[in-house]
Amino acid sequence: MKKRIISLLVVFALCSTLFFKVNVNAESTNQTIKSDTGKEALNYNVINGSKGDLLKKLAGNTVSNDGEHKLLGDYLFEKEPNNTFETANDLPLKTYVVGTYDSSYTDVDVYKVVIKSDGLLKVKTTAGKSNYTLASAILHDENGNLQEKAAMQYEDSGTISEYNVTSGIYYITAFNSENSINVPYILSTSFRPEVYAPKVKSISDRDTKITGSAVTNSKVYLFANKKPLNNGTLVCDSKFSVKIKPLKAGTKVTAYQVYSGYKSEVVTLTVSDKTPPKTLKVNKITSKTKTITGKTEASASVEVKKGKKLLGKAKANKKGVYKIKIKQQKKGTTLTIIAKDKAKNAKTIKVKVK
Incomplete structure (x- = not known):
């Protein structure tokens, strides 16, 4: 048990290192395998068995089609060596990769994902029914900074880790937390972009x-x-x-x-009101006029000024009619009439006293 705990700590230490300088000597042969979709997949490091044997071990442990992941059938196989950032396998979003750990308990597998916008990244690992701890994963950014999980879910067949990420390059490191060898696993990602209101x-x-x-x-x-x-x-x-x-x-x-x-x-x-009153009419003003009358927009505020001096003001009624009491003005005096609506949009005219 003591040896197992020490081994587990070693694996975590390896996963937290920037470039994962681990040399894995897998006693196996590399084969190029095509997925069931006919697309050429990543090379899979075959260990003590074939592609069919591996998938048979994982039977019944695929992720359900939840709209974020593709069903197993469109998948890739890992390509060794992939235990450093430099040798990481490219992993497209919403695609499964099938891999395994070699005979060394220190084996880790690194996958590179490219995120094009801010959002929520989900990483799912599956390694056998009721044995979800046999495959774990952590996330680093391209500078080697370990990313904190926003949430984590446990299922019978695996775990789902959620990360709030910004656009950039990230590295997923899959490792065997139980120190077992020849453990097959499935790893997949999904991404939900952060779509804010425009x-x-x-x-x-x-x-x-x-x-x-x-x-x-x-x-x-x-x-x-x-x-x-x-x-x-x-x-x-x-x-x-x-x-x-x-x-x-x-x-x-x-x-x-x-x-x-x-x-x-x-x-x-x-929609705001930026249109001044369309109408502003003033009846004839003479040197004997004591009340100025006219018509403008309904409920508009109307002012009469001589220069900067306010002579009087009033509010137009529902029909737009206004009446403003003023002192009699000399013939030839220029008066300014200003009508403002509720939004303070103003229409101005100037008249001379007759």
Whole structure:
């Protein structure tokens, strides 16, 4: 038991080293094997048996088709030596690799995965029913930093480790935590990109396009009061732009993006009012006028100024009619009439006292 504990510590020490300088002398022959899909697989280090014998040992221990992994049948075989970062086998996401540990308990197998965006990486190891501890895995980034697990699940046939990762190159190290030899295993990965809600710039009732940022190569979908504004716009260089007809102030615009089949949360914006009152009329003003009258946008605030001096103000009624009491002004005096809507958009006219 003491020897076993020491051996286990040795394996962990090896796995935590940056380049895993382990020399494995496998007493076996390398054979090139094709997967059942007809694609050439990685070379598998055959130990005391054939491909068929290996798969027979693993029968009943495949990962279920959960939408994140492919069913066993489209798989690769490990290629020895692969016990350092430099000799790591390339492992595409969502693909199984079948491997085994040689006659040395210090044997580790290293796989290189490339992550193109931030997200959640899952690593599944399977090594026999009720013997999930026979295959364990850890993750390092390309600088050799050990990555902390976000979560871990145990199943009868294996373990699933989850990691929150950013884009970059990573190395998965599979090792035998029980120090048994000739242990076959299956290792697979899946990745769920982090798809955040798109960032949409504020929209006004004068805009003829909607712009913002999202994940490159995703598609952004826009809706105005639940009616579609586009059929999905492809995002290039993290930016998108969608031409629209001006929307009415107060309209609710919703947006989300879809990337690699994953839909983001929905973001909602309200179209702002940037349009000043369309109408501003003033009735004739003379040197005898004590009340200025006219018409503008309903409920707008109206002011009368002489230069910077405020002479009076009032609020237009529901029909847009306003009345403002002022002191009589001399003939030829220039007055400024300003109408502001609720959004503080202003329309201004100047009139001379008759």
